[in-house]
Amino acid sequence: xxxxxxxxxxxxxxxxxxxxxxxxxxxxxxxxxxxxxxxxxxxxxxxxxxxxxxxxxxxxxxxxxxxxxxxxxxxxxxxxxxxxxxxxxxxxxxxxxxxx
Numbered sequence: 001x002x003x004x005x006x007x008x009x010x011x012x013x014x015x016x017x018x019x020x021x022x023x024x025x026x027x028x029x030x031x032x033x034x035x036x037x038x039x040x041x042x043x044x045x046x047x048x049x050x051x052x053x054x055x056x057x058x059x060x061x062x063x064x065x066x067x068x069x070x071x072x073x074x075x076x077x078x079x080x081x082x083x084x085x086x087x088x089x090x091x092x093x094x095x096x097x098x099x100x
Contacts, residue, residue: 001041002064004073007056007094014089023047023057026090029082030060036078039069056093070097 008026010019027045034043042063048056064070073079 004062005096006060008058008090009093037076
């Protein structure tokens, strides 16, 4: 199985202006993906509680059966639409994939 972890961070300038509402909307939009994309075994979206200004704001921890399922997710139209929608809000800052 593959674990796919993505760290998201608000773009500079958005942090001050309604950050909580924006993070809620990003989390909500991410949360729609499991119903739209086949092959997701687990999909956990968490808001970071660390107060470090360099820390990520949202963490996505997802699980897939294998690398083919992960690749299918990454090119699925619903995922690509989320990436485009999120590009100027809270883009990913780091990704880690590993087998377990």
